[in-house]
Amino acid sequence: MLEVENLRKAYGPLLAVDDISFSLQPGDVFGFIGPNGAGKTTTIRMLTTLLEPTAGTARINGADIWRDPMGVRRQIGYMPDFFGLYDDIKVWEYLDFFAAIYKIPTSERQSVIDNVLELTDLSGKRDSFVQTLSRGMQQRLCLAKCLVHDPMLLLLDEPASGLDPRARAEFKELVLELGRMGKIVIVSSHILPELAAFCSKVGIIERGRMLAFGSVNDIVKQARAGRHVDVRVIGELDGAVDVIKSMPHVLRADVSGPSSFAIEFSGDEQDQAQLLATLIDKGIRVIDFRERKFDLEDVFLQVTTGAVN
Amino acid sequence: MVSPTNWARNNIEVYFSNATARRDFRTQLRGNKPIILWSSYLLLLMIIGVIIYSALTSFSDNSLASMQLMLSTFAGTILMLLTVGITLIAPSLTAASIAGERQRKSLDLVLTTPIELKHYLVGKLIASYRYTWMLLLLALPLVSMCVILGGATWIDILYAFIYLSIFGVLFTAIGLLCSVLAPRPISAVVYTYVAVIAYFFLTSLVADYSGMIYGTSAGFTNALNPLVYSFTSGATTPLFGFELPVWIPIAVIVALLTKLLLLGAGSALSGYGSKETKSLRVHCVLYAALGAALGVYSLAWASSPATYYTPYSSSGMSPSAPPNAAIVVPILVILLHWIVPFTACYSRTAERKYQPDGVFSARGILLGTPSGALPFWLLVVLAATLSSAFTLSLFGGAPNFAEFTSKAVWAAGFITFVWSLARWSSSQAYYLTTARGIALLLLVCVLLVPIPILDAISAVQESESIWEIHPLTGGFGSIDSAMNSGLVLVAVGSLIAAAATWNDKRRQSRLRL
Numbered sequence: 130m131l132e133v134e135n136l137r138k139a140y141g142p143l144l145a146v147d148d149i150s151f152s153l154q155p156g157d158v159f160g161f162i163g164p165n166g167a168g169k170t171t172t173i174r175m176l177t178t179l180l181e182p183t184a185g186t187a188r189i190n191g192a193d194i195w196r197d198p199m200g201v202r203r204q205i206g207y208m209p210d211f212f213g214l215y216d217d218i219k220v221w222e223y224l225d226f227f228a229a230i231y232k233i234p235t236s237e238r239q240s241v242i243d244n245v246l247e248l249t250d251l252s253g254k255r256d257s258f259v260q261t262l263s264r265g266m267q268q269r270l271c272l273a274k275c276l277v278h279d280p281m282l283l284l285l286d287e288p289a290s291g292l293d294p295r296a297r298a299e300f301k302e303l304v305l306e307l308g309r310m311g312k313i314v315i316v317s318s319h320i321l322p323e324l325a326a327f328c329s330k331v332g333i334i335e336r337g338r339m340l341a342f343g344s345v346n347d348i349v350k351q352a353r354a355g356r357h358v359d360v361r362v363i364g365e366l367d368g369a370v371d372v373i374k375s376m377p378h379v380l381r382a383d384v385s386g387p388s389s390f391a392i393e394f395s396g397d398e399q400d401q402a403q404l405l406a407t408l409i410d411k412g413i414r415v416i417d418f419r420e421r422k423f424d425l426e427d428v429f430l431q432v433t434t435g436a437v438n
Numbered sequence: 439m440v441s442p443t444n445w446a447r448n449n450i451e452v453y454f455s456n457a458t459a460r461r462d463f464r465t466q467l468r469g470n471k472p473i474i475l476w477s478s479y480l481l482l483l484m485i486i487g488v489i490i491y492s493a494l495t496s497f498s499d500n501s502l503a504s505m506q507l508m509l510s511t512f513a514g515t516i517l518m519l520l521t522v523g524i525t526l527i528a529p530s531l532t533a534a535s536i537a538g539e540r541q542r543k544s545l546d547l548v549l550t551t552p553i554e555l556k557h558y559l560v561g562k563l564i565a566s567y568r569y570t571w572m573l574l575l576l577a578l579p580l581v582s583m584c585v586i587l588g589g590a591t592w593i594d595i596l597y598a599f600i601y602l603s604i605f606g607v608l609f610t611a612i613g614l615l616c617s618v619l620a621p622r623p624i625s626a627v628v629y630t631y632v633a634v635i636a637y638f639f640l641t642s643l644v645a646d647y648s649g650m651i652y653g654t655s656a657g658f659t660n661a662l663n664p665l666v667y668s669f670t671s672g673a674t675t676p677l678f679g680f681e682l683p684v685w686i687p688i689a690v691i692v693a694l695l696t697k698l699l700l701l702g703a704g705s706a707l708s709g710y711g712s713k714e715t716k717s718l719r720v721h722c723v724l725y726a727a728l729g730a731a732l733g734v735y736s737l738a739w740a741s742s743p744a745t746y747y748t749p750y751s752s753s754g755m756s757p758s759a760p761p762n763a764a765i766v767v768p769i770l771v772i773l774l775h776w777i778v779p780f781t782a783c784y785s786r787t788a789e790r791k792y793q794p795d796g797v798f799s800a801r802g803i804l805l806g807t808p809s810g811a812l813p814f815w816l817l818v819v820l821a822a823t824l825s826s827a828f829t830l831s832l833f834g835g836a837p838n839f840a841e842f843t844s845k846a847v848w849a850a851g852f853i854t855f856v857w858s859l860a861r862w863s864s865s866q867a868y869y870l871t872t873a874r875g876i877a878l879l880l881l882v883c884v885l886l887v888p889i890p891i892l893d894a895i896s897a898v899q900e901s902e903s904i905w906e907i908h909p910l911t912g913g914f915g916s917i918d919s920a921m922n923s924g925l926v927l928v929a930v931g932s933l934i935a936a937a938a939t940w941n942d943k944r945r946q947s948r949l950r951l
Contacts, residue, residue: 141786141868177550181709181790199552207550213542217468218461229457230551274547 130154131176131282131313135185138171138337145171147337148185153315153330155281158308160328161317162429168337169317170210173284176315177207189282203231206275210287210317214259214267220246221255223270224277231278245273249303265296272303283307283314289323301327325425335433345425352428355380356401360408361389361417369413376404389417451557458553458561462535466568476576479527483519483580490515506588513589517598520577521664524602525609525638527573529630532566532613534623536703541622555704555714563610563700570606574599600685605664608692609634611699618703638663640773661688698725705806710790715806719814726770726818727825733766734826738833763830763837764845767822768913768920771849774818775856779877782811782860785870792870797861797939811860815853819846844920848912851927855909856881858934865942885910 131153138146146168153159163169174180176187178198186193192200214223221242228238246252249269254262262270268288275283285304289297297320305327307314318324324331325345333341333348341348362369370390373382378396385391394400405418466472494508494515539545548558581598584590613630620626641663661673661684674681698721704714784794795802795809802810803817823846830837863876888908895904905911912923 139786143787177546179546179550183790202550202552205550207547209543209546211543212547213539213544215461215465215542215544217465222461222464226457226461227547227551229460230548230553232552271547 131187131189131315133172133176133185133187136172136175136182136187137184138168138175138180139183144337146175146182149334149337149339150185151332151339151342153313155311155313156308157330158304158314158316158328160324160331161315161334162319162321162324162331162425163317163334164433167334169334170286171337172334173207173286173315173317176201176282176284177205178202179207203278204281206272206278206280206283208268208271208275208283208285208288210290212271214270216258216260218259219255220251220257220259220262220270223259224274227274228277233278241277245276248276248306249273250299263296265292265299268292268296268300269303276307281313283312285314285316287317287319289318289320297323321426321429322424331425333429333432340432341428349423349425349428352423352431355393355395357421357423358392358394358401358404359385359389359417359419359421360392360415361386362408363388363414363416365413366390369408369411372408372411372413373404376407379404391421452554452560453564456557456561456564458548458558459564460561462561462565463568466565476572479523479573480576483523483577486519487516487580487583490519509584509587509589511589512587513584513594516581516584517590517594518665520574520581520598521602521605523577524570524573524606525634525664528566528570528606529609529613529616529634530627531569532562532610533617533620533626533630535562535566535614536617536707537620537623537626538617549707555707555712556700559614559700559703559707562614563607563696566610566613567607570603570610574602574606597685601661601664601688604685604689604692607696608637608699611696612637615699615703615706618706638665661685662691694725694728697721710807711805715791716804719804719806719810722814723817723821726774727821730766730770730822730826731829733769734763734829735833737763737766738830762841763826764823764841765914766826767819767842767845767849768852770822771819771852772910772913775852776878776881778811778815778853778856779860779863779874779881781806781814782808782857782864783870783873783877784808784864785867785873787868788870794864794942797935808864812854812857815857816850819849819853823849840917844917844924845913847924848920848927849924851924851931852909852913854931855927855934856931858931858938859884861935861938862941865938865945 133149133151136146136149137144149168149172161169161172171180175182176189176194178194178201182194186195188194189201189204192204194201218226224242224245225238228241233241242255243252246255249272251266251269251273254266254270259267259270268291272283272285272288275285288304289300292300301323304314304316308327308329316324316328328345330342330344331348332339341351343351360369360373366384366388370382370384373379373390373392376394378400379392379394382390382392392404394404396403401420405415408415408418491512494512497508536545539548581590581595585592585595612633613626616629616633617623617626620629642665644662673684675684675687698718701714701718701721705712705718708714784792786793791806792808795807797809798812799807799809800813802808803814804810823842827837827839827842859880860873860877863880864873867873867876885908892904892908896902906915906919906923909923909927912920912927915923
């Protein structure tokens with residue numbers, strides 16, 4: 130498992146990462162969300178041991194980033210947001226280089242390379258030169274490189290950037306598969322709807338602070354306590370709003386358009402049904418009564434301020 | 439504890455089964471680039487060879503002696519040309535290796551794997567060194583012409599190739615270090631050429647001095663400069679009573695320097711308290727002792743009357759005590775002082791190993807942090823002083839302890855002064871590179887700017903006494919002068935360092951407000 134404890138990175142008075150703590154279990158696919166400059170890449174680079182934290186630590190299956198960086202490196206696969214591949218090298222040679230670094234015995238390398246190429250759907254490109262691969266294929270090759278030593282933790286920094294929709298969908302499937310294989314996958318991304326679809330946990334970070342952490346549903350519930358209903362009526366709008374305001378559990382009701390208003394209330398589904406019944410009983414002609422659904426993007430916009438370091 | 443088997447296996451892996459070297463080997467000769475490069479190189483060699491041959495034959499009067507001289511000049515010129523070619527091409531091919539990886543953003547992918555930095559850097563060295571050998575092998579047809587025409591023998595060519603391959607390792611290592619230190623490949627190439635030119639300049643001075651004293655038969659220090667190898671190839675040098683072929687001590691020195699350069703590169707790539715930094719610091723102290731010992735030994739030979747009078751048959755002579763052997767310590771400090779700002783400067787915006795962690799800490803010596811800079815350099819001075827005094831007592835008679843003490847005090851004072859400038863610039867600058875830049879600029883100003891002024895004053899006063907205020911002069915003056923100068927430099931350095939600490943605290947409190 131991955132345990133991050135009070136991780137902090139300061140550049141003089143500037144706090145890039147401020148006291149971040151969380152833990153992840155095998156099989157977790159964790160979406161790391163935040164605006165540019167929020168501290169996502171810095172956090173990931175600290176977990177890879179490329180950057181030294183100012184304070185705090187992280188442990189991967191007991192290997193501490195301070196005390197046992199080599200132990201950490203043996204258990205991680207890192208894919209940065211921008212990476213370069215070597216020119217004039219074939220796909221299998223590229224993977225063979227990393228397999229050699231991870232001290233995979235020569236006799237096993239062939240099968241390991243074949244396996245990761247199959248997993249990343251690059252078997253057909255085994256003997257191609259890496260510079261001839263498309264961007265999506267290069268991303269997959271980098272992921273294949275991350276997998277040659279069967280790591281416990283995968284750190285993917287903006288892996289979907291620059292990919293076309295099809296490549297993105299394929300990449301999402303691949304990440305889900307890795308999660309099912311019992312690996313911990315950390316994905317940082319700006320594309321929020323996609324993260325919501327395949328991440329079991331998400332963390333929202335801004336100005337170096339973790340503002341929210343948990344499953345997507347839990348975060349949405351925490352951020353949007355109560356229910357939000359949009360109502361459209363024919364006729365007298367102010368009368369309808371007054372009726373609603375007098376109802377129990379209603380926290381607020383505001384006109385949101387020429388014939389519509391929004392209700393925020395703390396009741397359950399029964400109370401929500403009662404709201405509609407009361408409006409109709411009072412002779413208000415309701416043409417639309419709908420609970421507003423919130424997604425990760427709404428929560429993200431709510432909890433972050435848009436400010437960066 | 440590492441078992442011998444593991445140690446052997448690890449070294450076999452590093453040198454003979456290196457993944458980095460193998461990967462680079464796979465890519466080095468692919469595509470059109472190498473073909474164009476090697477063809478251009480061969481063509482250039484041939485054109486220059488023909489031009490030189492034509493030029494030399496036009497001056498020949500067809501007599502046997504003249505032809506013989508012409509052919510040996512032709513061989514010498516071709517070998518010199520090859521040296522210049524290797525010197526120019528090898529470092530530039532290496533310089534881009536790691537800086538290029540950094541620019542391409544492939545370095546991070548490697549550094550997040552459990553690869554040992556030694557493994558990686560040696561792999562890069564091997565890969566780049568292959569280019570040097572390619573250059574040598576490709577030059578073989580042209581060099582063979584020298585043998586066929588009669589200007590050189592195969593033994594001459596063999597010696598030349600041994601020398602060039604030895605220096606190829608050194609220049610490749612210099613290129614590798616610069617490649618680690620430089621942010622971009624182009625800067626790495628510039629840094630490398632500056633470093634190689636500095637090496638040539640320094641070793642030319644040594645060769646000049648050494649040549650004056652030893653003649654052609656001795657003084658392997660002559661051959662530290664690759665351009666003079668043709669004068670020393672096949673020569674022997676007296677070392678501790680033995681006559682050694684010159685290339686052996688040169689190979690040992692180059693191997694030691696290469697190790698130091700690789701440790702420097704490893705230390706720059708690694709983080710806080712890495713084993714590379716610890717090893718680098720230990721090696722620096724040992725090398726300072728070794729360098730001082732060799733310097734004193736050379737001086738002992740130089741001051742031997744037998745050496746003066748019979749420079750071509752030095753074997754069996756015993757050196758006598760040189761009167762100024764302690765001067766080796768100031769010379770060593772002057773050669774090294776420009777590195778002090780790189781170890782002493784700090785910044786709160788930098789990585790942990792460059793963060794301010796106090797003023798003076800023995801623990802910081804091995805950690806490589808700014809607090810360890812002054813104790814580290816003082817340790818270097820101490821090691822050089824003790825080693826030179828010990829060497830003198832072994833080979834040149836009883837050392838003058840008062841002189842050694844005064845030179846050591848001056849060296850400690852000068853180092854403290856340079857260190858204080860680095861502390862002060864760090865207290866002013868926000869970024870580490872700015873701090874280092876200011877420190878080096880201050881150093882140049884303090885050492886060079888007063889020279890014309892002092893020169894003018896001494897001319898007007900018709901006295902040299904004004905020169906005593908220059909920080910460098912004490913190191914070369916009398917015992918009293920060196921001692922006084924050292925103490926003044928310690929006092930001035932301490933004041934500047936105290937001012938820097940006060941300024942730093944004030945700036946910190948202002949930032950917190």
